[in-house]
Amino acid sequence: MAKCMQCGRELTGDEIGLHKKMINRGATEFLCITCLAGFYHCEESLLEKKIEQFREQGCMLFAPKAP
Numbered sequence: 001m002a003k004c005m006q007c008g009r010e011l012t013g014d015e016i017g018l019h020k021k022m023i024n025r026g027a028t029e030f031l032c033i034t035c036l037a038g039f040y041h042c043e044e045s046l047l048e049k050k051i052e053q054f055r056e057q058g059c060m061l062f063a064p065k066a067p
């Protein structure tokens with residue numbers, strides 16, 4: 001499993017998707033949501049909302065929620 005390039009925490013698929021969507025689609029190293037929030041100087045909860053938005057748009061980078 002991929003790890004955050006900044007803090008070394010294991011990443012979820014959503015975090016990898018968010019990094020690709022917001023920073024670089026071809027990225028091979030990723031930031032976790034906490035470090036990404038630090039990078040953008042925004043709240044983690046804002047990024048969580050973004051993930052939900054992208055998921056609702058049917059973005060392939062985000063796995064559909066299990067029913």
Ligand SMILES: [Zn+2]
Pocket residue numbers: 004005006007008009031032033034035036
């Ligand atoms: Zn991190």
